[in-house]
C-alpha cells in the first residue's frame with residue numbers, strides 16, 4: 001500500500017515508517033519539521049535500505065495536502081502530525097487547538113475527496129482521564145486536564161462524526177500509553193529540546209550527566225511504592241501496532257489501546273535503568289505534579305483478540321535502547 005505518514009519524521013512516525021517499509025509498503029511523509037530534523041529521513045532510509053518520498057509541509061495547509069493526494073494514489077494515512085507538550089499547551093492553547101484540530105480536519109477532508117480508504121489516528125491514554133486502570137476502550141471519555149489532551153478527545157469525536165456519514169472510510173483511533181525507547185540501530189529515538197518533561201528522557205539526561213538528579217513527583221500515591229504507575233511501551237512495538245491496525249482495518253471505526261497491559265512505578269523504572277545499564281540515577285522525592293494521576297495502564301485484550309498484536313519488548317529493552325540512543329547524541 002501507499003501510506004501517507006503525517007509527522008513521519010518525528011519520534012513515533014519515524015519508527016512506524018521503518019516498520020511500514022520493512023513490511024513492503026511505500027511511505028510518503030509530510031512533516032513541517034517543527035519538532036524534528038530533516039536528517040531523520042535519511043536515517044529511516046539507511047535502516048530500511050528503501051526510499052521515502054518526503055514533503056516538507058504543513059498538514060493544516062489544504063493546498064499542500066491536495067498536491068500530495070494528486071501526485072500519489074494514497075491507500076491509507078497515519079496521522080501523527082501534532083504538537084504534544086502538555087505544559088506548552090496550557091501556555092498556548094490556541095496554537096494547540098489550531099494545529100491539532102485543523103490538521104485532523106484538513107486530512108480527513110482530503111481523504112474523503114480523494115477516496116482514501118484508511119485513516120489511522122494517534123490518540124492518547126490521556127483521554128481516559130482519572131479512571132480506574134486497566135483502561136478499557138469502552139470507558140467513557142472524561143475531561144482531560146490540559147488543552148493537549150482536549151485536542152485528542154476532540155479529534156476522536158470529530159472522526160466519530162465523520163464515520164457516521166462517510167461509511168467508505170475506515171478509521172482506527174489508537175490510544176497510546178507511554179511510548180519510550182529507541183530503535184535498536186541507535187539511529188532513531190526521542191530527542192526533546194530543552195529540559196525533558198517525560199520520565200525516560202529525563203532519566204537518560206541524568207545518566208549522561210547533563211542533569212544532576214531526577215525529581216520524583218510524589219511518593220504518596222496509592223501504588224506499590226507510592227510513586228506513579230504507567231504502562232511503558234517500546235516505540236518499536238508501538239510502531240508494529242500501527243502496521244497491524246492498517247493491514248487488518250475493518251470498515252467503520254475502531255478504537256484500540258496500544259500498551260503492554262503492565263504498570264511500572266517510577267522507582268521501578270529507576271531501578272531497572274540502573275540494573276540494565278549499570279549507571280546509578282540520583283533522585284529526590286518532591287511534590288506531586290499537577291494533573292498527574294496515580295495509575296494508568298491498558299487493558300490490551302481487544303487489540304490482541306481482534307488484530308493478533310501484542311507488545312513483546314520489556315521495560316529493560318526500552319531502557320537499554322533509550323540509553324543507547326542518548327549516549328551517541
Ligand code: NAD
Nearest residue numbers: 007010011012031032033034035036058059081082122124
Ligand atoms: P513528535 O513531535 O516527535 O512528532 C510529531 C511530528 O509532527 C514532528 O515531526 C513535527 O515536526 C510534526 N508536526 C507537528 N505539527 C505539524 C503540522 N501541522 N504539519 C506537519 N507536521 C507537523 O511526536 P511523537 O511523540 O512522535 O508523537 C506523534 C503523535 O502521537 C502526536 O500526535 C502525539 O500527540 C501522539 N502521542 C504521542 C505520545 C508520546 O508519548 N510521544 C503519547 C500519546 C500520543
Ligand code: UD1
Nearest residue numbers: 086124126197198199202215216217228229230266291292
Ligand atoms: C505525560 C502527559 C500525557 C502525555 C504523555 C506522553 C502529563 C500530566 N501527562 O504522561 O498527557 O500523553 O506524557 O508521553 O504531562 N515523573 C517523575 N519525574 C519526572 C517526570 C515524570 O517522577 O521528571 C513521573 C510522573 O509523575 C509519572 C511518570 O513519571 O508518574 C510518567 O510521567 P511522564 O513520562 O511525564 O508521562 P505521563 O505523565 O504518564
